Amino acid sequence: xxxxxxxxxxxxxxxxxxxxxxxxxxxxxxxxxxxxxxxxxxxxxxxxxxxxxxxxxxxxxxxxxxxxxxxxxxxxxxxxxxxxxxxxxxxxxxxxxxxxxxxxxxxxxx
Amino acid sequence: xxxxxxxxxxxxxxxxxxxxxxxxxxxxxxxxxxxxxxxxxxxxxxxxxxxxxxxxxxxxxxxxxxxxxxxxxxxxxxxxxxxxxxxxxxxxxxxxxxxxxxxxxxxxxxxxxxxxxxxxx
Numbered sequence: 001x002x003x004x005x006x007x008x009x010x011x012x013x014x015x016x017x018x019x020x021x022x023x024x025x026x027x028x029x030x031x032x033x034x035x036x037x038x039x040x041x042x043x044x045x046x047x048x049x050x051x052x053x054x055x056x057x058x059x060x061x062x063x064x065x066x067x068x069x070x071x072x073x074x075x076x077x078x079x080x081x082x083x084x085x086x087x088x089x090x091x092x093x094x095x096x097x098x099x100x101x102x103x104x105x106x107x108x109x110x
Numbered sequence: 111x112x113x114x115x116x117x118x119x120x121x122x123x124x125x126x127x128x129x130x131x132x133x134x135x136x137x138x139x140x141x142x143x144x145x146x147x148x149x150x151x152x153x154x155x156x157x158x159x160x161x162x163x164x165x166x167x168x169x170x171x172x173x174x175x176x177x178x179x180x181x182x183x184x185x186x187x188x189x190x191x192x193x194x195x196x197x198x199x200x201x202x203x204x205x206x207x208x209x210x211x212x213x214x215x216x217x218x219x220x221x222x223x224x225x226x227x228x229x230x231x
Contacts, residue, residue, distance in 0.1 A: 002154065035217035037155070044205055044224055045147075045155065050217040088155050092214055097169050099145070099157035099214065 003028060004089055006102035012079055013110050020074040020105045022089035028100055032091045034072040036065055039086045039104075048087070049074060079109050112136040112220045114206045119225030122196055130191040132206030132222055140164075140184040143209035145218060146191045148202040148227075158204070161189060163212040173199075196229045203227075 005023040012018040022034065036049040047056050049065035052072065064075040072089055089102040118130040132144070146158040159170045159180040168180050179192040189206060206222040209215025 033216045037218070044221040045218070046221065047217060047219055050210070050219075056219075086154075090155070090157075090218070092216070096172075098171055099147075099160070101155045101157065104154040 002103040003093060003096070003100035004091070004102035006087075006089060006105045008103070009106045009108065011108040011110055014079055014081060016079050017075065017077045018079060018107065019076075020087055020089075020107070022072040022074070022102045024070050024072075024091065024100075026070060027095035028070075028091045028093040029067065029072055030070040031094060034065065034067050034089055034091045036063075036072075036074045037088045037090065039088065041085070045088065076107070081109050083107060084109050112208065114208065114220055114222035116204065116206050116222045116225035119204065119227045121228045121230060123231050124197060124229055126196055127192070127194045128196060128227060130193065130204055130206075130225055130227070132189045132191075134187045134189070134206075134208070137208070139187040141212060143211060143213050143215050144180075144182060144189040145207045145209055145215075146180060146189075147205045147207055147218070147221075148200075149205070149224075150199070150202040153202075156202070159191065160209065160214050162214075167213070169214065193227070196227075198229050201227060201229045 033051045037045040038048045039045045052067040053065040093100045161180045182189045203224040205224045207218040208220045
């Protein structure tokens with residue numbers, strides 16, 4: 001059971017928009033920055049969003065992040081087949097003194 | 111460019127030990143916290159441990175506390191994970207990741223390609 005809660009899967013058609021939620025508590029999301037990671041099949045995770053809503057260089061603006069209270073959301077617009085991957089949210093948990101991740105969400109682009 | 115290269119994985123019997131290494135290049139190693147993150151086959155990411163830039167602060171996930179030890183050698187740009195009393199549930203791909211700051215960091219900025227550990231008799 002992951003400390004952060006994500007939906008196991010989401011799907012949408014090419015060109016459409018999808019959102020992935022990440023729910024936590026005051027000891028993690030509520031008081032720390034959230035980051036998001038994309039893991040393409042058979043590869044290592046890759047940083048997608050940091051500090052709740054910032055994109056590293058090279059990440060297209062189709063990807064966006066937001067945070068409100070103890071929840072965070074990843075948004076992807078203009079879906080492409082190449083976006084099919086697992087997406088994970090993560091943050092530091094102050095009470096646990098540990099990093100925590102969501103269980104991951106598998107995105108299918110139909 | 112930043113590179114993190116893990117090594118040391120393999121097949122090991124339950125109860126035995128293994129030491130993983132991660133050699134870094136392309137950045138000032140002694141300025142950043144370093145992490146180990148693992149992923150069991152078909153499962154999600156599980157954070158294992160972090161060591162601060164100077165090596166004096168270390169934190170562990172509950173499932174490895176007391177069995178795993180993280181350390182670093184800043185003269186060799188290398189972080190280690192000593193894994194003792196290994197269990198079947200430790201079977202996973204182990205990733206080395208660089209934090210975003212000198213401490214536990216706010217995100218994992220760079221990841222290695224991973225090294226596979228299989229615990230089986």
